[in-house]
Amino acid sequence: xxxxxIVEPLRAKVVVEGSxxxxxxxxxxxxxxxxxxxxxxxxxxxxxxxxxHPNTIAVAVLVGMACIVVTNDQDISKxxxxxxxKENITLLSTPLTSYQAVSALSKLGVPGTRKHG
Amino acid sequence: MGEEPFRADLxxxxxxxxxxxxxxxxxxIVLEALEKGLNIIAVTDHNSDENVAVTMELGxxxxxxxxxxxxxxSREEVHLLCYFPSLERLRSFTSYLTAYLPxxxxxxxxxxxxxxxxxxxxxxxxxxxxxTHSLNLSVEDVCERVRKEKGIVxxxxxxxxxxxxxxxxxxxxxxxxxxxxxxSRGLSVKKARETMDLGRYRVVRFSDAHSLxxxxxxxxxxxxxxASWQEFxxxxxxxxxxxxxx
Numbered sequence: 001x002x003x004x005x006i007v008e009p010l011r012a013k014v015v016v017e018g019s020x021x022x023x024x025x026x027x028x029x030x031x032x033x034x035x036x037x038x039x040x041x042x043x044x045x046x047x048x049x050x051x052x053h054p055n056t057i058a059v060a061v062l063v064g065m066a067c068i069v070v071t072n073d074q075d076i077s078k079x080x081x082x083x084x085x086k087e088n089i090t091l092l093s094t095p096l097t098s099y100q101a102v103s104a105l106s107k108l109g110v111p112g113t114r115k116h117g
Numbered sequence: 118m119g120e121e122p123f124r125a126d127l128x129x130x131x132x133x134x135x136x137x138x139x140x141x142x143x144x145x146i147v148l149e150a151l152e153k154g155l156n157i158i159a160v161t162d163h164n165s166d167e168n169v170a171v172t173m174e175l176g177x178x179x180x181x182x183x184x185x186x187x188x189x190x191s192r193e194e195v196h197l198l199c200y201f202p203s204l205e206r207l208r209s210f211t212s213y214l215t216a217y218l219p220x221x222x223x224x225x226x227x228x229x230x231x232x233x234x235x236x237x238x239x240x241x242x243x244x245x246x247x248x249t250h251s252l253n254l255s256v257e258d259v260c261e262r263v264r265k266e267k268g269i270v271x272x273x274x275x276x277x278x279x280x281x282x283x284x285x286x287x288x289x290x291x292x293x294x295x296x297x298x299x300x301s302r303g304l305s306v307k308k309a310r311e312t313m314d315l316g317r318y319r320v321v322r323f324s325d326a327h328s329l330x331x332x333x334x335x336x337x338x339x340x341x342x343x344a345s346w347q348e349f350x351x352x353x354x355x356x357x358x359x360x361x362x363x
Contacts, residue, residue: 053290
């Protein structure tokens with residue numbers, strides 16, 4: 001599924017577009033500990049998190065995530081946005097909680113994925 | 118005059134931290150530090166400095182240098198040890214924090230008690246809001262504010278599973294103005310470097326004591342000329358022949 005398809009069901013605001021229209025979402029991961037996401041999130045996944053620190057962008061690049069969804073209307077700093085622009089990472093913001101966002105993606109048929117099984 | 122070794126345990130919680138044992142009274146902390154042969158200590162309670170002045174006063178009396186300090190929890194749930202050149206600088210920093218700490222009622226049964234201690238060792242005040250909570254400030258915000266007060270930041274227990282900058286943010290943000298990181302007392306510096314990419318950062322080890330017996334269970338040795346803030350900073354930054362080994 002193209003990443004653009006998840007914007008409406010998540011009631012998301014597009015903070016940084018990146019390659020929203022083209023990029024393919026192949027799975028999903030939810031987590032707020034960036035070290036855990038580095039270890040377990042899969043390439044092509046949509047990442048549901050409440051963390052909006054600039055390091056999230058580096059983690060998304062490292063893992064090759066399709067996009068980041070920052071939940072709970074968490075403030076996103078200028079530094080994070082600048083970094084996402086620089087790295088061409090799609091960054092969405094939603095008023096939904098992480099649970100609600102995962103639930104919405106699940107209804108769309110996005111499977112939960114995890115590295116190493 | 119050459120450098121002399123100063124043994125420092127700069128991560129100690131007093132009875133103001135609800136997670137600390139009730140024996141962690143400033144008087145007991147200073148005497149315990151003396152007994153353990155420590156030259157420098159810091160009381161670093163969660164998001165508050167209210168037992169620092171009394172500990173500094175006692176340190177003066179008993180010959181232990183007490184560096185004004187605090188342990189901050191950032192918005193990302195990262196713990197940061199912050200140290201300042203004077204009590205006034207620390208107080209100016211903490212007065213800024215107040216607006217960023219959500220007021221949550223302290224549940225003493227669940228979380229423990231938070232005591233402010235007076236010069237006579239009596240309980241001056243029992244806090245009724247929770248201090249062990251994240252401030253609405255990012256790690257960058259905290260570092261910037263500490264720098265404004267001429268202080269320094271050392272990320273706490275970077276090897277731990279919780280509240281560690283490496284665990285929460287994946288790695289230490291490269292732009293963060295930080296020279297040193299703390300590893301837990303259970304881990305050697307060698308092991309820490311083997312298991313984590315600590316690159317350019319100097320590594321210190323402190324006890325994170327929550328009980329008297331834990332004080333000095335880990336310490337770092339500062340090779341400095343005198344017990345002064347300038348010398349301490351030079352050692353943390355590895356300048357002019359000053360150094361710190363853990």
